[in-house]
Amino acid sequence: DAADDVLLFRFSETRRKHPLAAKGGAKEAIRREREMLSPLREMADTVLNTSQYTVHQLRDAIVRRFRVSEVSGLHVGIVSFGYKYGIPLEADMVVDVRFLPNPNFIPDLKHLTGLDPKVRDYVMKYRSTKAFFGKLTSFLKFLLPLYTKEGKSYFTLGVGCTGGRHRSVVVAEAVKHSLPKPVAPVVVHRDISRSSPHVRSPQ
Known part of the structure; x- marks a missing residue:
């Protein structure tokens, strides 16, 4: 997950079109995506907010969260x-x-x-x-x-x-x-x- 303004910036920076942006802009597409994924979010036991992460920090966070310890x-x-x-x-x-x-x-x-x-x-x-x-x-x-x-x-x-x-x-x-x-x-x-x-x- 990430904050709406962060997602909008990422789409703008990479110049990629949101898959759901066929009708309306990226902001509306993000809203629709959140709505569609809401049931999955409710079932999740871990939600990772990536708003503050660089690519390298995100990698480290994933390793910290999902590394299995024996x-x-x-x-x-x-x-x-x-x-x-x-x-x-x-x-x-x-x-x-x-x-x-x-x-x-x-x-x-x-x-x-x-x-x-x-x-x-x-x-x-x-x-x-x-x-x-x-x-x-x-x-x-x-x-x-x-x-x-x-x-x-x-x-x-x-x-x-x-x-x-x-x-x-x-x-x-x-x-x-x-x-x-x-x-x-x-x-x-x-x-x-x-x-x-x-x-x-x-x-």
Whole structure:
């Protein structure tokens, strides 16, 4: 699925005609298509809204949602993001980490990302970060088995900071490595390269 304005833009950008646009424009064709597919949508157990995705992000989202795990009944995805770009629509739960110390204000760290050990160490060294992270991981370890018990197949955690390059990336990676086996989270850093053209990867 996707928002109407996004679909209209995609048809315009690709210069493709909607299959149902023989009578009326694309907007009316999209409305008719939604009406025709409504019964299928009601039967679906997963609806993937692609409005915010690039092609590569859509591929990753499909892999996260439909990869079959042989070791766990619950597939866990973690998406780091920047609030300035919007909350990921697939997230079942969102954690706001904008209260953590911000590396963006440190000149030596500003152009790095949360994948760099220097940024990770800066964010994680504070007592407030350690206390928060301990409570977050304890909560997830309590919650995930309950989701599995109820038969839920997918759980996506969104972790957001302002731009999606520093704090959210650090926390998402830390959560990934803190969850006990057989949970094997798939992590996507949605906005890690969007905020700055000068982002440097860790050496």
